[in-house]
Amino acid sequence: MKIVIIGGVAAGAKAAAKSKRMLPDSSVDIYTQDTHVSYSTCGLPYYIEGTFKDWQKLIVRPKSEFEKTGINVHLEHRVTKIIPENKMIEVLNLATKNLSTVEYDKLVIATGAVPVTRGFEEILNKKNVYTLRTLEDGVAIREKMISIQNITLIGGGYINIELMEAFVKNGKNVTLIERSPFIMPILDEDISLLVQTYIMEHSNNQVKILTEDSISEFLGDDNITGIITKKGIGYDTEMVVISIGVRPVIDIARDAGIELGITGAIRVNSRMETNIKDIYACGDCAEKVHIISNTPVWIPLGSTANKEGRTAAMNLCGEHKDFEGVLGSSVTRYLGLNISKCGLTEKEARKLGYDTVSTVVTKKDKAGYMPEVENITLKLIADMRSHRILGAQAIGCGDADKKIDSISVGLANNMEVKDLLDVDLTYAPPFSASVDILHSAARIIQSKLKN
Amino acid sequence: MKIVIIGGVAAGAKAAAKSKRMLPDSSVDIYTQDTHVSYSTCGLPYYIEGTFKDWQKLIVRPKSEFEKTGINVHLEHRVTKIIPENKMIEVLNLATKNLSTVEYDKLVIATGAVPVTRGFEEILNKKNVYTLRTLEDGVAIREKMISIQNITLIGGGYINIELMEAFVKNGKNVTLIERSPFIMPILDEDISLLVQTYIMEHSNNQVKILTEDSISEFLGDDNITGIITKKGIGYDTEMVVISIGVRPVIDIARDAGIELGITGAIRVNSRMETNIKDIYACGDCAEKVHIISNTPVWIPLGSTANKEGRTAAMNLCGEHKDFEGVLGSSVTRYLGLNISKCGLTEKEARKLGYDTVSTVVTKKDKAGYMPEVENITLKLIADMRSHRILGAQAIGCGDADKKIDSISVGLANNMEVKDLLDVDLTYAPPFSASVDILHSAARIIQSKLKN
Numbered sequence: 001m002k003i004v005i006i007g008g009v010a011a012g013a014k015a016a017a018k019s020k021r022m023l024p025d026s027s028v029d030i031y032t033q034d035t036h037v038s039y040s041t042c043g044l045p046y047y048i049e050g051t052f053k054d055w056q057k058l059i060v061r062p063k064s065e066f067e068k069t070g071i072n073v074h075l076e077h078r079v080t081k082i083i084p085e086n087k088m089i090e091v092l093n094l095a096t097k098n099l100s101t102v103e104y105d106k107l108v109i110a111t112g113a114v115p116v117t118r119g120f121e122e123i124l125n126k127k128n129v130y131t132l133r134t135l136e137d138g139v140a141i142r143e144k145m146i147s148i149q150n151i152t153l154i155g156g157g158y159i160n161i162e163l164m165e166a167f168v169k170n171g172k173n174v175t176l177i178e179r180s181p182f183i184m185p186i187l188d189e190d191i192s193l194l195v196q197t198y199i200m201e202h203s204n205n206q207v208k209i210l211t212e213d214s215i216s217e218f219l220g221d222d223n224i225t226g227i228i229t230k231k232g233i234g235y236d237t238e239m240v241v242i243s244i245g246v247r248p249v250i251d252i253a254r255d256a257g258i259e260l261g262i263t264g265a266i267r268v269n270s271r272m273e274t275n276i277k278d279i280y281a282c283g284d285c286a287e288k289v290h291i292i293s294n295t296p297v298w299i300p301l302g303s304t305a306n307k308e309g310r311t312a313a314m315n316l317c318g319e320h321k322d323f324e325g326v327l328g329s330s331v332t333r334y335l336g337l338n339i340s341k342c343g344l345t346e347k348e349a350r351k352l353g354y355d356t357v358s359t360v361v362t363k364k365d366k367a368g369y370m371p372e373v374e375n376i377t378l379k380l381i382a383d384m385r386s387h388r389i390l391g392a393q394a395i396g397c398g399d400a401d402k403k404i405d406s407i408s409v410g411l412a413n414n415m416e417v418k419d420l421l422d423v424d425l426t427y428a429p430p431f432s433a434s435v436d437i438l439h440s441a442a443r444i445i446q447s448k449l450k451n
Numbered sequence: 452m453k454i455v456i457i458g459g460v461a462a463g464a465k466a467a468a469k470s471k472r473m474l475p476d477s478s479v480d481i482y483t484q485d486t487h488v489s490y491s492t493c494g495l496p497y498y499i500e501g502t503f504k505d506w507q508k509l510i511v512r513p514k515s516e517f518e519k520t521g522i523n524v525h526l527e528h529r530v531t532k533i534i535p536e537n538k539m540i541e542v543l544n545l546a547t548k549n550l551s552t553v554e555y556d557k558l559v560i561a562t563g564a565v566p567v568t569r570g571f572e573e574i575l576n577k578k579n580v581y582t583l584r585t586l587e588d589g590v591a592i593r594e595k596m597i598s599i600q601n602i603t604l605i606g607g608g609y610i611n612i613e614l615m616e617a618f619v620k621n622g623k624n625v626t627l628i629e630r631s632p633f634i635m636p637i638l639d640e641d642i643s644l645l646v647q648t649y650i651m652e653h654s655n656n657q658v659k660i661l662t663e664d665s666i667s668e669f670l671g672d673d674n675i676t677g678i679i680t681k682k683g684i685g686y687d688t689e690m691v692v693i694s695i696g697v698r699p700v701i702d703i704a705r706d707a708g709i710e711l712g713i714t715g716a717i718r719v720n721s722r723m724e725t726n727i728k729d730i731y732a733c734g735d736c737a738e739k740v741h742i743i744s745n746t747p748v749w750i751p752l753g754s755t756a757n758k759e760g761r762t763a764a765m766n767l768c769g770e771h772k773d774f775e776g777v778l779g780s781s782v783t784r785y786l787g788l789n790i791s792k793c794g795l796t797e798k799e800a801r802k803l804g805y806d807t808v809s810t811v812v813t814k815k816d817k818a819g820y821m822p823e824v825e826n827i828t829l830k831l832i833a834d835m836r837s838h839r840i841l842g843a844q845a846i847g848c849g850d851a852d853k854k855i856d857s858i859s860v861g862l863a864n865n866m867e868v869k870d871l872l873d874v875d876l877t878y879a880p881p882f883s884a885s886v887d888i889l890h891s892a893a894r895i896i897q898s899k900l901k902n
Contacts, residue, residue, distance in 0.1 A: 010885070043818055043880045057820035291875070303878035303885050311873075323873055331877035340877050367494055369508035401882045402853040409857045412874045413864035422762075422774055423863045424742070426782035426791050427754035429494045431852045434461070434754050 001026035003316065004089060004104035006079045006252075008037035010302050011283025012110030013061065014309030016071050022317040028071045029102065031091055033078040036135055037063055042302050044138035045159070048145065049166035055139055082107065082256035084276045106278050106316040109258075109266060110309060111249035113284035113300045120154070120242050128223045129240045132159055141241065148238035149173060152227055154215065155244035156183030158332050163241055164199070165334050168206050175208045175227075175235060179244075182211065186330065188345045190360060191379055191393045198337045198395075246300060248285045261287035263298035270322040272312035280316055282308035289325035291412060292343050292390055293352050299328050328391075329408045331401045340404040343391025343411050346381045355384040359444040363437040365398030367429035374398035380407075380441040387416045387449055392441075403438060417445050452477035454767065455540060455555035457530045457703075459488030461753050462734025463561030464512065465760030467522050473768040479522045480553065482542055484529040487586055488514055493753050495589035496610070499596065500617035506590055533558065533707035535727045557729050557767040560709075560717065561760065562700035564735035564751045571605070571693050579674045580691045583610055592692065599689035600624060603678055605666070606695035607634030609783050614692060615650070616785050619657050626659045626678075626686060630695075634660065637781065639796045641811060642830055642844045649788045649846075697751060699736045712738035714749035721773040723763035731767055733759035740776035742863060743794050743841055744803050750779050779842075780859045782852045791855040794842025794862050797832045806835040810895040814888040816849030818880035825849035831858075831892040838867045838900055843892075854889060868896050 003019050005012045008030040020028045030037060038061040047055050063073045074091070080099070081090035088101050115131035123129050130141050141163075145151065151167050153160040156178030167174050176183070182192040183199075199207060210229060218240075219226035228234040248265040250258075259275040261267035265287040272280045284300035286308060304326050314321035329342040349356045358381040366373040376396035382389050392407045394400035410420060420442035427434050454470050456463045459481040471479045481488060489512040498506050514524045525542070531550070532541035539552050566582035574580050581592050592614075596602065602618050604611040607629030618625050627634070633643040634650075650658055661680060669691075670677035679685040699716040701709075710726040712718035716738040723731045735751035737759060755777050765772035780793040800807045809832040817824040827847035833840050843858045845851035861871060871893035878885050 040818060040820075040880065040885070042878070042885070043820055046821060046880055051822060052820050301878065303876065303887075306885050307873045307890075325875075327875035329875040329877045331879045331882045333879070333881055338882070340882075342875070342877065367491060369491075369494055369503050370497065371502060399853070401877050402850070402856060405853060405876050405883075406856045406860045408876055409866070409871075409874055410860045410864060413861060413866050413870055415860070415864050419864055420860075422758045423860055424776075424778035424780040424793070425754065425856050425859055426780045426793065426852050427493070427752065428782045428784070429491065429497055430784055431782045431789070431791075432754075432856075434491070434493070434757050436754075439758075 002103060002105045003028045003108070004102060004106070005030045005108040005110060006089070007110035007112055007283065007285070008032040008034065008073065009039060009041065009112055009283070010305035011309035011312070012108065013038035014306050015108045015110060015282060015313045016066065017061070017069070018310050018313035019317055020069055020071050022313065022319070024070070029074060030066070030071065031074045031077045031079050031089070031102070033076060033094060034134060035075055037061070037066065037073050037075070039135055040302070041133065044132055044135070045162035045166050047138050048142045048163065049169055055135060058135060079252060082252050082258070082279070084256055084279060087278065107280065108312050108316065109253050109274070109279065109281040109285060110283045111252070111285045113246040113248050115243065116245040116247050117242055123218055123224060123240070126220070126222065126224050128238060129242065131242050132163065144239055145170060145172065150236060150238050151175070152177065152237040152240045154240065154242045156209070156211070157185065157243060157245065158330070159243040160241065161334055162332055163243070164207065168203050168335065171206070173206050175210065175237065177210045177213055177215065177229065179214045180211065183209065184339070186345070187339070187341060187393055188347055188379060191377070191395060194377060194395060195334070195337065195339055199334055202335050202337070246284070248298065248300070250285055253281065253285070261296045263287050263296055265298045270324065271315040271320070272308055272323065273315065280312040282312040290344070291325040291327050295352065297326065297328070299326055301330060327408055327411050329404065331404065336397050337395060338397065338400040339395045340400045341391065341393040342404050342408040343389070344381065345391060345393065349381060349383070349390045354390060356390065357382050357384050357445055357448045359441055359448070361437055361441045361444065363440055364433055365396070365437070366432060367434070370429050372430060376400050376403060376437055378403060378437050378441050380445055382417050382445050382449065384449065387418065389415050389417060389420065406438060417442055417449060421446060453554060453556045454479045454559070455553060455557070456481045456559040456561060457540070458561035458563055458734070458736070459483040459485065459524065460490060460492065460563055460734070461756035462760035462763070463559065464489035465757050466559045466561060466733060466764045467517065468512070468520070469761050469764035470768055471520055471522050473764065473770070475521070480525065481517070481522065482525045482528045482530050482540070484527060484545060485585060486526055488512070488517065488524050488526070490586055491753070492584065495583055495586070496613035496617050498589050499593045499614065500620055506586055509586060530703060533703050533709070533730070535707055535730060538729065558731065559763050559767065560704050560725070560730065560732040560736060561734045562703070562736045564697040564699050566694065567696040567698050568693055574669055574675060574691070577671070577673060577675050579689060580693065582693050583614065595690055596621060596623065601687060601689050602626070603628065603688040603691045605691065605693045607660070607662070608636065608694060608696065609781070610694040611692065612785055613783055614694070615658065619654050619786065622657070624657050626661065626688065628661045628664055628666065628680065630663070630665045632663050634662065635790070637796070638790070638792060638844055639798055639830060642828070642846060645828060645846055646785070646788065646790055650785055653786050653788070697735070699749065699751070701736055704732065704736070712747045714738050714747055716749045721775065722766040722771070723759055723774065724766065731763040733763040741795070742776040742778050746803065748777065748779070750777055752781060778859055778862050780855065782855065787848050788846060789848065789851040790846045791851045792842065792844040793855050793859040794840070795832065796842060796844065797830070800832060800834070800841045805841060807841065808833050808835050808896055808899045810892055810899070812888055812892045812895065814891055815884055816847065816888070817883060818885070821880050823881060827851050827854060827888055829854060829888050829892050831896055833868050833896050833900065835900065838869065840866050840868060840871065857889060868893055868900060872897060
C-alpha cells in the first residue's frame with residue numbers, strides 16, 4: 001500500500017507516524033513545501049520571547065527520525081495538483097524546479113492554514129513586515145525584535161496577544177490595532193474587556209491598544225517607518241506583525257473536485273474521509289463539527305490536528321475510528337493572566353438561536369489563607385430550554401485552565417447544569433477552594449433556570 | 452420555625468447559613484462543644500508548617516458574623532441527648548455544667564468525625580502525644596514542634612503526609628510508622644510506592660518510613676521519650692502524632708434511634724434525611740453514596756460536608772434538593788509532589804467485583820521546551836464489561852490535580868473510555884501537552900478493551 005501525505009506539521013506528521021506503525025509494510029511519503037516536518041507552531045511565541053534559546057526544540061520529531069522508521073520525508077516539495085482519477089499527485093521540487101507525479105493508494109491532505117493578509121498585500125514585501133506561521137517566521141521575528149524598540153501588531157487575536165507578551169517581556173513598546181471594538185473575538189465582550197483592562201494595567205506603559213481603528217497609511221519605503229490610523233493617530237514604528245486570522249489551504253483540493261464545507265475548509269466525515277474515495281483530510285485544512293451545536297465550524301488548533309491525523313491514519317489503515325468533533329477549548333496567557341475557554345461563547349450561542357442564561361463569577365482559586373491563592377473570573381453559559389451547559393470562559397492569575405478542562409470533559413458528556421452543582425472535585429488548601437467556582441457558578445445558573 | 456444544628460465546623464456552619472438565608476424569619480441555633488465555628492481543619496497542616504502565622508485565618512466565618520445574620524452560636528455546649536418524641540435536645544453547658552433542653556422543629560446533626568485512637572489509649576494523656584482535629588490541636592502541635600527536633604508520626608494516611616511535609620520544611624526529623632505494607636492506603640499500591648520513593652528521595656535524609664511495623668513499647672513517663680517497634684527498631688523521640696484514621700461521631704444519634712449505615716456513619720437519603728422525621732444529618736458524621744458503585748461509603752471530606760450542609764438546609768427549608776453522592780476525589784502534596792485521585796482505586800474496584808483494566812502512564816504535563824514542564828504519572832482504571840471509567844490516580848510535580856478534576860467531571864457523567872479518547876482539552880505550550888496524558892492513557896485502555 002502506498003500512503004501519501006501532503007503536509008507534515010501536526011496532522012500530517014501524526015498521520016504518517018500512525019500509518020507506518022499500523023501498516024509497517026506500506027510505503028509512507030510526506031510531501032511538504034516547508035523546510036521542516038513535525039514542529040510546534042504554538043511554541044513560536046515562546047521562542048520569540050526567549051523562553052528557550054534553540055528554535056530546534058520546537059521540532060517534535062526531526063526528519064531523520066521519521067526516516068529511521070521508514071517514512072520518506074520530501075521537504076521543499078510542493079504538491080501542485082491532485083489527480084483523483086489516476087490516484088496520483090503532481091509534485092514540484094522547489095530546489096530543482098523539477099515536476100513529477102507520484103501515485104497513491106491512500107492520500108491524506110494535511111495542508112494546514114496560512115495567515116490571512118487581505119488588505120495588506122501592498123506591504124507584505126516590506127523588509128520589516130511579518131506574519132507568523134513557520135519556524136522561519138519565528139526566527140526572523142525574534143531576530144528583528146532584538147534590535148528594535150517599537151512594534152506594531154495588527155489584529156487582536158490569540159497570536160498577537162502571545163507576541164505582545166513576548167515583546168513586552170523583552171522591554172519593547174507595542175501598539176496593537178484591532179478593527180473591531182474588542183480584542184480576542186474568541187471571547188465574549190464582557191470577558192474580553194477584562195483581559196484588555198488587565199493588559200493595560202500590567203504592561204508597564206509599554207502597550208497601546210487601538211480598538212475600532214485600522215491603518216490609513218503606512219509611511220516608509222523598504223521598511224515601514226510610521227503608521228497613520230483611520231482615527232488620525234500617527235506614530236513611528238520599526239516592525240509590523242500582521243495576525244488578522246488564518247485561512248485553510250484548500251486550493252489543490254478544491255481544484256481536484258474535493259468538496260468544501262460552508263466554512264470554506266475541506267468537508268470531511270467523522271472518519272476524516274473527503275467526498276472522494278481514498279482521499280482523507282485532517283488538521284487545519286479540514287472542517288470540524290462543533291460538539292455542542294452539531295454544526296460545522298473551522299477552529300484550527302494543533303491539539304485537534306493531532307487527533308484528526310491519528311483518526312485519518314486509523315481509518316485508512318482499515319480500523320474504524322470516528323472523531324466526534326471539537327469544543328473550541330483553548331487557552332493562552334498574558335503576563336500571568338491565564339485566559340481559557342471551551343464550548344460556545346454567549347454571542348455564538350445566541351447567533352445559533354439558543355436561549356442562553358449566563359453568569360460571571362469571580363472567586364479565589366485556592367483557600368484564602370494560602371500564599372499561592374489567586375483569583376479566577378468564570379463565565380458559565382447554559383441553555384434555558386435543555387439546561388445543558390453550552391460553554392465557559394475563565395480568566396485570572398489562578399488556575400483558569402484547570403476549570404475549563406473540567407468543563408470541557410463535561411461538555412463532551414452532555415453535562416447539564418444540575419450535573420455540575422455538586423460534582424466531587426478535589427479539594428485541599430494548596431489546590432482549590434472548598435466551594436469551587438464551578439459550584440458557585442452552577443448554583444447561580446440553576447437558580448436562574450428555575451425562574 | 453426553630454432550626455437547631457448540632458456541630459458548626461463545615462456542614463453545620465453551611466446548613467445554618469443557608470437555612471437562615473432561605474428562611475430569614477426562622478430561628479437558627481448552632482450548638483457545638485468546640486470553641487469556634489466554621490473553620491478549615493484542612494488548613495491546619497499549613498498553619499503548623501508556618502505557611503501563615505495567624506491561626507485565626509483558618510476561621511471561615513467567625514461567631515460574630517453568624518450572629519450578625521441572626522444565627523445563635525452556642526460554643527462549648529455539648530449536646531448530650533436527642534429526644535425525637537419530644538422534638539427536643541439536651542444540652543450541657545461545658546462552662547457552667549448546666550444541663551438544659553432545647554426544642555426544635557428541624558434538627559441537623561453535623562457532629563463530624565474524631566480521630567481514632569484505638570490501641571493508644573494508655574498514651575493519650577502523655578504531654579507530647581497529639582491527634583489533629585481542632586484548631587487547638589493545630590496550635591498545640593505547632594508550638595511543640597518549634598522547640599524539638601525528632602517527631603514520630605503513627606499512621607501513613609493523608610494527614611500525616613501533610614504533617615510530614617510541615618515538619619520536614621521546618622528542618623525536623625520524622626519517623627513515620629505504618630502498620631500495613633504501604634503508606635497512603637487511599638491509593639493503589641503501585642502508585643503508593645511511587646509516592647514513598649519520592650518522599651525518601653526528596654526529604655534530605657530527614658524522613659524514615661517504617662512500613663509493616665508498629666509500636667511495641669513507648670519509653671518515658673509524662674512524656675514519650677523513645678519508641679521500640681515490633682521489628683525491634685528503637686529510637687528517641689520528642690513528640691508523637693497519632694493519625695490512624697477518623698470515625699464518625701454518631702453516639703447521640705444512635706442512642707436516639709437514628710439508623711446507622713453499614714459503614715457505621717449515620718444513614719441518610721439523597722435529601723440528607725435520617726430515618727426520623729425532621730432530623731437531618733450531613734458532613735463527616737453521615738454516610739455517603741459512591742457514584743461509581745452506587746454503594747454506601749464513608750469518605751469524610753470538607754468539600755463534601757459543604758455540599759451536604761447546603762443540601763440539608765434546602766430540604767429542611769422546603770426546597771427539594773438531592774445530593775447524588777461522592778467520587779472520593781481528593782488531593783494533597785508532599786514537597787512539590789502533587790497526589791490526587793478520584794473514583795475507585797483498582798483494589799476497591801476488584802473488591803466490588805469489577806473486571807478492571809488499567810494502565811499507568813508517565814508523561815510531561817506541558818510542552819517539553821517550556822521551563823515550567825513537569826512529569827505526571829497517571830493511573831487510569833476502567834471496567835472491562837461496561838467500558839466505563841472507574842477511577843484515576845495521578846501523582847507528579849506537574850498538574851496532577853488538573854487531570855483528576857477533569858476525570859472527576861467525566862465520572863460524574865458516566866464517561867466511558869471512548870469519551871475520553873478525543874476529548875477537546877485546552878492546549879497551549881505553557882499549560883499542557885498537545886497530546887494530553889488523558890488521551891494517551893485512554894488510548895492504551897481502549898486497545899486493551901478491544902483485546
